Amino acid sequence: MEEWVGFKWHEYITRQAVGEFPEHAVHLKDEARTLGVLFRALGGDPALSLVTAEPRHFRTRRRFLQKLAGTHKKFELAWRDEQSLRLPERLALFPSKPVNRDLYLWLAALASLGELTDSDWLTGNQAMVQTLLIKWPGLEPVYQRLVRHTLQWRPDPTTLPPAEGRRERAIRQALIDPGSVETLPRAESDPWPVVIWLYPTTTPGKANGRTTGDDEVTSTPGGLAKKRKRRRAERVDAFDKDQGLMLFRLESLFSWSEFIPVDRAGDDTEEEDADAVADDMDMISVSEDRREASSAIKFDLDLPSEENDDLHLGPGIHLPEWDWRSQSYRERFCCLQPMLSKDSVPTRLPNHLSRPAMRLRRQFSALKPLRQWERRQTEGEELDLDACMEREVQHRRGIGVIDQKLFRRCKQNQRDLACLILADISMSTDTFINNTQRVIEIARDGLQLLSEALQASRDPFAIFAFSSRRRDHVRFHHIKSFDEPYNDISRGRIQALEPGYYTRMGAAIRQATRLLKGRHEHQKILLLLTDGKPNDLDLYEGRYGVEDTRMAVQEANKAGLTPFCVTIDDDASEYLPYIFGSNQFVVIKDPAQLPLQLPKLYMNLTR
Incomplete structure (x- = not known):
């Protein structure tokens, strides 16, 4: 009974102190598509992800009820950087759902003009508001409506100390008449947040109290990336592993602090409760403790020894990589290693594929030369x-x-086309679909059936597979070249494919483009099969990998090729339109149907 009364009391006090209108709340996940379209239509960077913003700490002057409830110490505010546009996960500040929705639209429109730094927060926001209203005068009524509600939400200057009151009046003047205020009067506490302005970018993972970032966010026009909030971080010298849980008694209050040893450079395993623990923590402590040598050398052991590895075909091929930050190529940055499986043995078509293969051969034989x-x-x-x-x-x-x-x-009378099939065999293909079949097994069946169909149509085709471990080891597996016949040897190489490593997609697409450019056929198709987005252990995560892959696809288009991506990733619609274009990819909702869908997709693509 005591606990129930305490819980209800806490719930009541918090609800009174927050001062929000939950019945008029608007959620980012429901507005993401509209906001993405608006942001890009107004000239925003199409590569930016739409992500939920993490709370920022403010030392504002709080009322007694707010202190009692422990609220108004953190606020979710809008900001953007070179990676993403971050907006509050939920808006319920105003007593009107349309006005709360207008706030989302206004913030997305304002962010389309660029990002801010600490030095120009006041003048920069005023200038951006003026520019936006001049450029898009139809937003003037929206802005005026938001200003009226914002002024009602903000503290009354007459109730504040003199210095803070002067500062609050200056902020109100800047909202009512953008461009009229150049500096803010100084005060001891932080000003009450301006919810209709953007805030500066937080610098990831630097000094104490700063925030640490996550580069793995992606979204499309209208797509909302998964909730991956940045966390406040502090740097410490080392942790004592024996002190994973600390609790101390201060009268009858307990404080909990979780410690998870995460060695990003040497350990890529996932902690089962890591996400839940991170959500509960206000600050994440980062240490450079490298005492465990076994963890530090784990990834070096991932690569097989020379005698156990597949055959290396030549010394390797050096390829460039696109660095979107400098908007230039890094020449000879990646080393692509052509490989041939030495464990493969000639194999007949698996029995469970015999009947669908026979049906496909009959269908595709109608396309063979007459x-x-x-x-x-x-x-x-x-x-x-x-x-x-x-x-x-x-x-x-x-x-x-x-x-x-x-x-x-x-x-x-033959079709003048050639097709190169490029299959992703990274470690993610080792996962199970419906706890019955691995992704790599589905991919093998798909390659087998598509090959049987192309053999019947007599279209020239080649098959390669790829994976990677950093830029100096991009594995490019040879299965069948254009000049080789499709036979039991090729089938054996397909069956020998095993998952491993990561997905440096740009380098693999560039090598496939080189091979296709040497063909004399008029139509050249690059068919990519994958189950996830580009990534690798080094800097090839997040926007860097997406931008490099996008540039590789553009190079293929300029070379006269037709790149097309087939994926089973449920989140592919968040990043593939930006990489391949809206009409150059397809998402297979049921991965088990991939083997039967591939030949149909090929026929529609080449019809």
């Missing part, structure tokens, strides 16, 4: 008897001009 005779040619393999008879008749009738096209020749 011999057709072209009549009345000036030269050819045989005389055209009909043309010769007509010439003799013309000669006997004394016609002056006689047709000299007396031959016929045989022409192959």
